[in-house]
Amino acid sequence: MKILLADDHALLRGGLRLMLAAAFPDAEFGEAEQCEQALESALSQPWDLVILDISMPGRGGLDVLKEIHARRPTLPVLILSMYTERQFAVRAFRAGASGYLTKASAGAEMLRAVNHILGGGRYVSAELAEQLVAVLDSGAGGMLHERLSAREFEILRLIASGKTVKEAATELALSSNTISTYRARILEKMQMRTNAELTHYAIANQLAE
Numbered sequence: 001m002k003i004l005l006a007d008d009h010a011l012l013r014g015g016l017r018l019m020l021a022a023a024f025p026d027a028e029f030g031e032a033e034q035c036e037q038a039l040e041s042a043l044s045q046p047w048d049l050v051i052l053d054i055s056m057p058g059r060g061g062l063d064v065l066k067e068i069h070a071r072r073p074t075l076p077v078l079i080l081s082m083y084t085e086r087q088f089a090v091r092a093f094r095a096g097a098s099g100y101l102t103k104a105s106a107g108a109e110m111l112r113a114v115n116h117i118l119g120g121g122r123y124v125s126a127e128l129a130e131q132l133v134a135v136l137d138s139g140a141g142g143m144l145h146e147r148l149s150a151r152e153f154e155i156l157r158l159i160a161s162g163k164t165v166k167e168a169a170t171e172l173a174l175s176s177n178t179i180s181t182y183r184a185r186i187l188e189k190m191q192m193r194t195n196a197e198l199t200h201y202a203i204a205n206q207l208a209e
Contacts, residue, residue: 062150069096099123160202
């Protein structure tokens with residue numbers, strides 16, 4: 001069995017590797033620390049599972065997930081994220097994820113999730129199942145933020161958390177000009193004019209940290 005660990009934190013990759021190696025002694029592992037590297041590795045070797053951090057530097061993690069799913073639709077991808085499940089899980093499953101774990105819960109649920117996914121299933125924690133039902137019941141598909149791309153949604157959350165253009169650019173490994181362009185698109189799509197309006201919307205809809 002071959003597992004690709006894609007996360008920009010070496011300590012986390014090392015911890016995952018130790019945990020999974022103990023459970024799967026015959027497993028072989030590969031590692032990636034940037035989105036582009038993760039995509040190249042995922043498409044170039046016969047992996048049985050990819051564990052993908054959604055917020056690595058460079059290209060957006062959800063965009064990478066979509067491309068992996070489009071080009072290797074049978075390759076299961078378990079998303080590992082620092083973001084709360086309600087905010088990103090629905091987008092991840094729509095993009096082709098086989099499972100979604102927050103980093104806070106990964107230690108307790110990782111082996112359960114991996115075993116379930118390798119058995120052909122999709123992993124949904126009990127908490128996430130409740131949140132997905134809540135999203136469906138709320139009709140969230142018609143909300144303004146659903147118009148945004150995965151990267152635009154990520155930048156919306158950074159703006160709402162009070163990040164400056166420069167700070168957001170540093171966090172996402174993008175240029176300030178690129179962040180400004182995304183911000184303009186977000187405002188246009190959501191029919192708003194200021195960061196204050198975006199922040200108010202994000203807080204009201206529990207999208208901000």
